[in-house]
Structure formats: C-alpha cells, structure tokens
Amino acid sequence: GPTIITMENEADLFYRQMPKVELHAHLNGSVSFSTIEKLMARKPHLNIEHNMTAILSGQKRTLDECFQVFKVIHQLIDTEEDILMVAKDVIREFAEDGVKYLELRTTPREDKNTGMTKRSYVQTVIEAIRQCKNEGLDIEVRLLVSVDRRHGVEVAMKTVKLAEDFMRSTDGFVVGLDLSGDPTVGHGGDLLPALQKAKNCGLKLSLHLSEVPSQVDESELLLNIPPDRIGHGTFLHPEVGGAQSLVDKVMKNNTPLELCLTSNVKGQTVSSYSNHHLLYWYQKGHPIVICTDDRGVFCTELSKEYQLAASTFSLSREAMWSLSQKAIDFTFAPDSLKQQLHQKWFELHPSLF
Numbered sequence: 001g002p003t004i005i006t007m008e009n010e011a012d013l014f015y016r017q018m019p020k021v022e023l024h025a026h027l028n029g030s031v032s033f034s035t036i037e038k039l040m041a042r043k044p045h046l047n048i049e050h051n052m053t054a055i056l057s058g059q060k061r062t063l064d065e066c067f068q069v070f071k072v073i074h075q076l077i078d079t080e081e082d083i084l085m086v087a088k089d090v091i092r093e094f095a096e097d098g099v100k101y102l103e104l105r106t107t108p109r110e111d112k113n114t115g116m117t118k119r120s121y122v123q124t125v126i127e128a129i130r131q132c133k134n135e136g137l138d139i140e141v142r143l144l145v146s147v148d149r150r151h152g153v154e155v156a157m158k159t160v161k162l163a164e165d166f167m168r169s170t171d172g173f174v175v176g177l178d179l180s181g182d183p184t185v186g187h188g189g190d191l192l193p194a195l196q197k198a199k200n201c202g203l204k205l206s207l208h209l210s211e212v213p214s215q216v217d218e219s220e221l222l223l224n225i226p227p228d229r230i231g232h233g234t235f236l237h238p239e240v241g242g243a244q245s246l247v248d249k250v251m252k253n254n255t256p257l258e259l260c261l262t263s264n265v266k267g268q269t270v271s272s273y274s275n276h277h278l279l280y281w282y283q284k285g286h287p288i289v290i291c292t293d294d295r296g297v298f299c300t301e302l303s304k305e306y307q308l309a310a311s312t313f314s315l316s317r318e319a320m321w322s323l324s325q326k327a328i329d330f331t332f333a334p335d336s337l338k339q340q341l342h343q344k345w346f347e348l349h350p351s352l353f
C-alpha cells in the first residue's frame with residue numbers, strides 16, 4: 001500500500017539523520033532489548049524478565065529503583081564475552097541512530113567466578129571499539145573510565161591508576177574519568193584526592209554533580225577541581241535549592257552540562273519535561289549537550305531526546321542542529337578529530353535543510 005508520511009515520523013527521520021554527539025552514556029545502561037534477550041538466552045537460570053531491566057514508556061521509578069535495575073543488568077553481563085557483545089551492539093545502535101562521535105563510560109568490574117578482572121574488562125571494551133572501527137562503522141568512539149562513588153576513595157585511586165595506564169598505552173581510546181553511582185550514597189568530597197590525581201595526569205573529568213537536592217557542599221568542592229564537564233547538574237541553581245555561587249562557578253569556567261531529559265523525568269528528579277533545567281541553562285546561552293544517560297534502561301534514543309527537547313521548548317531544527325554541532329567542542333577528543341567532525345557536520349548540513 002502507499003506509504004503515509006505523518007508529521008511525527010518525518011521529525012523522527014530528521015533527528016535520526018541529524019549527525020549527533022553523545023557524551024553521557026553509561027555502557028551497561030545503554031543495552032537494548034534485543035541485546036538483553038541474547039544475554040537472557042545465555043543465562044536462562046537467572047529468570048530475569050524484561051521489566052526488570054528497563055523502564056518502559058510512561059513508567060517512572062524512584063532514582064533508587066533505577067539503581068536496582070543496574071544490579072539486574074550487571075548479573076546478566078559478567079564475562080568478557082558478554083562485555084564484547086554488549087559494547088559492540090551498543091556502539092552499532094548509536095551509529096544507527098546517527099551518532100557520529102560517542103563517549104562511552106563504564107565502571108570496571110571484576111568477577112571471581114568468571115575470571116574477569118577490571119583490567120580485562122576495560123581491555124574488552126577497547127577491543128569492541130577497535131572491532132567496530134575495523135568493520136567500518138561511521139562512528140568515532142572514546143572511553144571514560146567510571147568511578148562509582150559508592151566504593152570509596154581506595155577503589156577510586158585504583159580505578160584512576162587503571163585509567164591512566166590505559167590512557168598511556170592504547171592509541172588514545174581512553175580519554176577521561178567519570179564520577180557516577182548512586183548520588184545518595186557516600187560523599188564526593190572523600191574522592192577528591194583520586195579525582196585530583198586523574199586531572200593531574202591528563203585525564204579529562206566529567207563529574208555527576210547535584211543530581212539530587214541538598215548537595216551544595218559536595219558540588220562546591222567538586223567544582224573547585226574544576227571538572228571539564230558536568231553530568232546532570234539538576235540542582236545547581238538557587239531556584240531548586242542550589243546556590244548562586246555554584247552557578248557562578250560553572251559559568252565562570254564555562255563548564256558544559258550533559259543533560260538527559262528522559263532519564264531525569266523517569267528517575268523523578270525532574271517533575272516534568274517542561275520543568276527540566278535545560279531551559280534555565282539554554283536561556284543563559286551556557287554550553288549544554290543533550291544526552292541519553294542510559295538509553296536501554298530508559299528506553300530512549302539520542303534522536304528522541306533531541307526531538308523531545310525541540311518539542312518541549314519550541315526550539316527550531318536549526319537551533320537543534322546548532323546544539324549538536326557545538327557539542328563537538330565539548331568532547332574530550334583531540335583537536336584534529338574535532339576538526340574532522342566539524343567538517344562532517346558542514347558537509348551534511350545541506351542534505352537536511
């Protein structure tokens with residue numbers, strides 16, 4: 001029969017075809033349903049169902065419940081073989097959604113039963129990036145090693161050492177360090193020595209900051225480092241219980257914010273799309289980058305997040321294009337790669353407008 005092009009799928013297509021930069025994507029949160037199914041087939045004894053690994057459309061969970069979901073996913077992914085498949089699938093799916101540059105982040109895990117070590121874990125993710133490159137996928141991928149704030153400063157120090165080793169030894173795939181994990185557990189201030197060490201050895205820093213309320217003291221300390229990018233920053237500004245001094249610091253350093261609409265609404269740290277802090281920072285002309293956070297868990301795509309931001313805040317396609325292009329400068333890629341990406345955006349622009 002005839003193909004009916006509705007307004008909706010025309011916009012879907014536009015945002016899928018628009019070249020994009022993804023800078024805030026947790027590997028194990030980005031696993032799609034089809035990959036989960038392959039993992040479940042490998043481990044039928046776990047009896048895991050899909051509603052335990054993803055938060056479907058229209059559903060919400062508390063942030064605490066979101067962290068329970070990661071525990072289930074981690075059970076499904078506990079060998080190097082799993083990691084290789086997961087990382088390759090995730091990279092391929094981002095490429096299919098029009099992402100041209102992806103910074104993945106992941107927390108190195110070890111598993112005594114399967115023999116996976118934190119080093120072999122990172123090595124395997126890098127192997128996945130290499131294989132995707134060799135297969136000719138049209139996407140550049142870099143890696144941030146994640147420090148889970150729940151595990152304290154000693155583990156953080158070791159993670160920084162691991163990240164540093166990989167940064168020095170593997171063709172520039174590891175470019176930085178991420179601080180993440182349940183924001184209600186532990187104090188970021190305790191991790192300062194590890195974060196400072198990372199910064200000093202040349203790793204770029206992206207820190208989850210003020211993802212939940214009442215973290216003014218912690219955010220103050222972390223902003224003094226200062227980080228190269230901020231994850232979420234939901235409660236930085238005074239109107240939501242943050243502080244003007246925090247906003248001033250972020251603005252003085254021109255630190256880009258990684259913003260994840262669906263994640264924040266589904267995790268209930270933001271009450272509705274129209275209340276998302278994207279508007280606050282956008283109206284200030286402050287650098288922001290739209291990201292997915294956990295595209296598998298929150299059932300989203302980067303193209304959907306762009307479309308959602310455009311429709312929620314009535315932003316034009318040119319404005320969205322401009323956001324995606326500016327994000328190139330907020331990557332932790334070397335200047336030569338940034339230039340190549342700018343060239344790619346320049347060449348693709350006429351085909352979309």
Ligand code: 6MZ
Nearest residue numbers: 026027028029070105106107146180181182
């Ligand atoms: C903070 C988050 C997060 O590292 O095993 N993570 N940390 N806030 C969030 N908002 C929803 N979403 C994910 O990916 C899963 C891990 O990423 C962090 C958590 O530490 C989670 O266990 P990896 O690849």
